[in-house]
Each structure stands twice: as structure tokens, then as C-alpha cells.
Amino acid sequence: MASINTGRVVVGGLVGGVVANACDLLLHLTVMKDDMAAMAQKFGTDPAAMQSMSAVAPWIVVDFVLGLLIVWTYAAMRPRLGPGPKTAVIAGLTLFLAVTAVVYGFTSMGMMSMGAFGRGSTTELVATVLASLAGAAVYKEA
Amino acid sequence: MSRVNGGKLVAGGILAGVVMNICDYVSNNFILAADWEHIARIRNVDMADMSSTSSLVTYVVVDMLLGLLVVWTYAAIRPRLGQGPGTAIVAGFMVFLAQALLMASYAVSFLTWDVLIRGGVLMLVSALAGALAGGWVYAEEDSGD
Numbered sequence: 001m002a003s004i005n006t007g008r009v010v011v012g013g014l015v016g017g018v019v020a021n022a023c024d025l026l027l028h029l030t031v032m033k034d035d036m037a038a039m040a041q042k043f044g045t046d047p048a049a050m051q052s053m054s055a056v057a058p059w060i061v062v063d064f065v066l067g068l069l070i071v072w073t074y075a076a077m078r079p080r081l082g083p084g085p086k087t088a089v090i091a092g093l094t095l096f097l098a099v100t101a102v103v104y105g106f107t108s109m110g111m112m113s114m115g116a117f118g119r120g121s122t123t124e125l126v127a128t129v130l131a132s133l134a135g136a137a138v139y140k141e142a
Numbered sequence: 143m144s145r146v147n148g149g150k151l152v153a154g155g156i157l158a159g160v161v162m163n164i165c166d167y168v169s170n171n172f173i174l175a176a177d178w179e180h181i182a183r184i185r186n187v188d189m190a191d192m193s194s195t196s197s198l199v200t201y202v203v204v205d206m207l208l209g210l211l212v213v214w215t216y217a218a219i220r221p222r223l224g225q226g227p228g229t230a231i232v233a234g235f236m237v238f239l240a241q242a243l244l245m246a247s248y249a250v251s252f253l254t255w256d257v258l259i260r261g262g263v264l265m266l267v268s269a270l271a272g273a274l275a276g277g278w279v280y281a282e283e284d285s286g287d
């Protein structure tokens with residue numbers, strides 16, 4: 001069994017991270033804009049603070065680390081599931097489900113409305129699948 | 143390459159889910175109880191909602207699903223990394239890392255950094271314990287385990 005090509009994981013992860021960041025930026029400025037404002041009001045957080053660099057920076061870093069994790073997961077699953085976009089989507093969905101389960105738990109605690117959860121999860125699903133496909137397209141084994 | 147053993151996946155996932163439920167119950171109701179009360183107070187969340195039966199049931203179901211997900215991940219990466227507790231720990235860590243990244247992105251708006259760190263450490267313990275238990279049950283017919 002060949003070992004994971006770390007160099008390609010990093011390159012693919014960066015590509016996946018760029019795609020995830022682009023999707024998140026677009027979706028948070030459009031689909032989730034009102035939900036984010038409502039959450040800021042509910043939590044008593046200054047909306048300006050939520051859009052500040054100190055609030056946005058974790059999201060950017062998180063998307064890049066998530067991109068690396070998705071491509072590493074894709075690489076780890078390849079011997080079982082085979083190379084290609086189908087395995088890339090499965091790798092992304094595996095991590096998406098882990099994240100969404102926690103968000104659903106937060107929703108049940110009253111953190112956000114079910115509507116916001118539905119919109120947020122759907123948009124994150126799109127972002128994750130696109131990031132997975134982009135990152136995995138770059139990954140190759142020697 | 144043999145296929146994933148669906149029966150053992152379910153059995154391992156249920157055991158992992160039970161272990162994760164026990165870990166999370168102890169974490170959230172005892173170790174982090176004061177932290178959650180603090181978060182509810184500063185974020186205008188009704189403590190009754192946070193500790194309601196529907197919330198509790200949701201978390202039980204969520205942990206069972208996470209248990210299945212951890213064992214699925216273990217089964218999917220086994221051919222690459224080999225069978226055994228080392229691979230189970232990797233699978234648990236992968237699921238934990240995805241969750242921790244999400245929580246980190248919420249740290250500014252909902253959680254606080256100290257709760258994030260304490261909660262993250264306990265979440266890691268839960269994920270690894272679940273993965274080790276689930277991975278211990280999971281077996282494939284042609285792998286000799």
C-alpha cells in the first residue's frame with residue numbers, strides 16, 4: 001500500500017480551502033446574511049464585531065484546515081473506495097455530517113432557528129462538496 | 143479489496159455511540175455545567191431550552207450518529223492505515239477535528255475561548271473513547287480479526 005502523498009495533500013488542501021472560503025464568503029453575504037444578523041442580535045454581539053477581522057480570521061483559517069482535512073480523508077479512503085469524484089464527495093460528506101450533527105445539537109439548545117439551520121447546512125453542504133471535488137482533483141499518488 | 147462489513151459497522155457504531163453518550167453526559171452535566179450556565183446567561187439562551195428533554199434526546203441521537211460515523215471512518219481508512227487501535231484513534235481524531243474547527247469558528251460569536259478549549263478537550267476524549275470501542279468491535283471476515 002503506497003503511503004499518502006503529503007505534498008499533494010497540502011496543495012489539494014489549499015485549493016479546497018480557497019474554494020471553501022470563496023463559497024462561505026459568498027453564502028454568508030447572501031443566503032445567510034439575515035440569519036447572521038439575527039444571531040448577532042440574539043447573542044448580544046455587536047454586528048460590527050462579528051464582521052471584524054478578529055471574527056472573520058478564524059473562519060478563514062478553519063476553511064483552510066478543513067480543506068486539508070478533507071483531502072487527507074480522501075487520500076486515506078482511496079484504497080477502500082477507489083480514486084475519483086465519488087470518493088471525494090464521500091470524504092467531504094463524512095466530515096460534513098460530523099459538523100452538522102454538532103450544529104443540530106446547538107439548534108436544539110435554542111442557539112439558532114430551524115430555518116437558519118436548514119439554510120446554513122444546505123449552503124455548507126454545497127461548499128463542502130465543491131471544496132472536496134476541487135481538492136481531490138489535485139491529489140495524486142506517485 | 144473487501145467491502146465494509148455493514149453488520150459490524152452498525153454494532154461498532156452503536157457501542158461507540160453509547161460510549162460517547164456516557165462521556166458527553168458526564169462532561170456537559172458535571173464538568174462543563176457551570177460553563178454552559180455562563181454561556182446561556184451571556185448569550186441570551188434560555189437554560190430551560192438547553193436542558194430540555196428534546197435537547198437531551200437530540201444529543202443522544204447525535205452521539206449515536208457520530209458513533210456510526212466514527213466507525214464508518216475507521217472502516218473506510220483501514221485498508222490504507224491498517225487495522226487496530228492506532229487507526230481507530232486516527233478515525234476518532236478526524237471526526238473530532240472537523241467538530242473542533244466548527245466550534246472554533248463559533249468561539250467569537252457564541253462560545254468563549256476558555257469554554258471552547260475545555261469543551262474541545264472533553265470532545266476529544268469522547269471521540270477517541272468512542273472510536274476505540276467501536277473499532278474494537280468492527281471486524282472484516284478476510285482480515286483475520
